[in-house]
Amino acid sequence: MKRLLTLFVIVALVLVATLALPAMVAAVPVTTVYDQDEAGWKAAVGTWLTEDFADATLNTGLSVVTDNGLVQAASGCLATSNVWWDRLIPGSATTTWTFDVPITAFGGNWDLGGPGGPGTGIAVEINGSWVPVGEIDSDVECKFWGFVSDTAFTQVRFIAGTDPQGWAETYELDNMVYSAHTNGYIIGGGIVEPALVASSSVVQPFSDFDGVLLAAAGAIVLGFWYARRRGLLRRNS
Secondary structure: OHHHHHHHHHHHHHHHHHHHHHHHOOOOOOEEEEEOOHHHHHHHHOOOEEEOOOOOOOOOOEEEEEOOOEEEEOOOOOOOOEEEEEEEEOOOEOEEEEEEEEEEEEEEEEEOOOOOOOOOOEEEEEOOOOEEEEEEOOOOEEEEEEEEEEEEEEEEEEEEOOOOOOOOEEEEEEEEEEEEEEOOEEEOOOOOOHHHHHHOOOOOOOOHHHHHHHHHHHHHHHHHHHHHHOOOOOOOO
C-alpha cells in the first residue's frame, strides 16, 4: 500500500516538473522596429497614449528613473515645444521608463544629432530582464523611432549605444507614444484619458502553471480514489 501511494506521489511530482518547466520559463519578446516609419507604427498599434512633455508632470501611470534626464525647452530641431532632454553615458548614466499598465508598443520623435552632435546612439531594452530591442542611430534628427512587441512589458530602458563617434549620447525626445493594454482592449489615441488607463483593473488570465497544479492535484485524487476502490486503502475502524 505504501509503495502504491509513493508511486502516485512520484508520478504527480514528475507531472508537475515536466509540465511546469516550459510554463515557468519567461517568453523572449519578438519585436518589430519602425525606424522613421511613424505611419507604419500607428497602423500596427491602432491606438495609443502620448506624453508630450508639455510640463514636468508625466501622464498618470508613467514614471521614470534617470541619472541626467529632465523636461526642458528643446534646443535642437524639436524647438517648437518642451522635450525630454537626457545624456546617456556608457557604464554609468541610464534612463528607465516604467508603466503601471503593461504595454506592447513604444516610440517617439527623436533628436540625437542636434544636441551636442552625434554620439554613441541609444540602445533600447525592455522587460526588466533587459531584452535588447534595437539601437537608435546617433545621427537621427527629428525622426520617429519605435517598436511593437508580441509580449507585454512594463519597462523601457535607454543606455548608451555602440557607435564609437562619441563618449556619450545627448538627445531630446518629444511626443513619446505607447500602447497600453487592459482587459484585452487597447486604450489610448485620445479616446480615453491616461488617468482612466491607470485606474483600469488588469484581469490576470488563468496561467499554464495554474493548469499544471490542477492536473497534479487531480492525479493525486484519482490515485487515492483508485487505490480505495481496489481495496488497497482501508478506513480506520
